[in-house]
Amino acid sequence: MEPGKRLVDKVAIVTGGASGIGAATARLFGLHGAAVLLTDSNVPLGKSIVQEIASAGGTAAFAEQDVRSEARWEAIVAQAEKDYGRVDILCNIAGISGRDPKQNIQPGPTAGPRLADQTLEHWNRVMEINSTGVYLGTRAAIPAMQRAGGGSIINISSICGIVGSHANAAYHASKGAVRLFSKAAAIQYAPDGIRVNSVHPGFVDTPMTAAGHANPEVARKRLEATPLGRFGTPQDIANGCLYLASDDSSWVTGTELVIDGGMTAN
């Protein structure tokens, strides 16, 4: 392997690759030599990140995807195998906060509707994208990883999958589901050499959090809750994904990688 390149000869599918944490992860995987099939529902932005990866000398392609579609998942995995020969890494990053941008941001440490204000429709949408999408992706990738002789599945949960907060119960539930789903999948597929881990970011500056972090009251409370005293960057989370994707973590499965500036240590 070329020095400094940790994913040479590996093929990665990265969902949510058009923005924030997904874009940073896809870029980093590309820099480390992986062939990346970047997927997202945002076509222009997804294509622009693929262009960036290619301009930096990496190998990447874009595929439009709504992670809620079972049939589309089959097609995505088939495309990765057809174009690049195998699937070694699946990074399930696509997600939504479920916060209505028109709604006033509550001054609690996390923003979003309170439980009694959440409709069933809202609950289902958050669960379908954040949890069911991860299940569908994991299920679709497993046969391809078995064919490849193993693999690494990285599911993005959140600190909200570990602790509760003032608001947005659906988001907490969806991310908590990702955490335990990953452990069950890790146990079931360890005999196939398929590792499954969850990543739990704290408050990271991305388009998802931009409105909240632009509100000084919300930003102050979130920073006070973060011992290291700054918001995370998408790169902070991508670095953790790189570790879990690479053979450096070959004895790591069913674990939770918390990257939160110390927030949940409190």
Ligand code: NAD
């Ligand atoms: P982001 O909004 O910048 O990126 C999310 C991406 O997911 C977007 O490109 C969006 O188009 C895509 N997406 C949304 N719904 C989709 C769907 N149905 N199908 C396909 N793609 C879809 O947000 P981000 O902050 O980079 O978040 C990435 C992940 O990290 C999410 O799962 C989020 O819940 C999680 N997370 C973020 C933070 C944070 O502070 N930013 C903290 C903890 C966890």
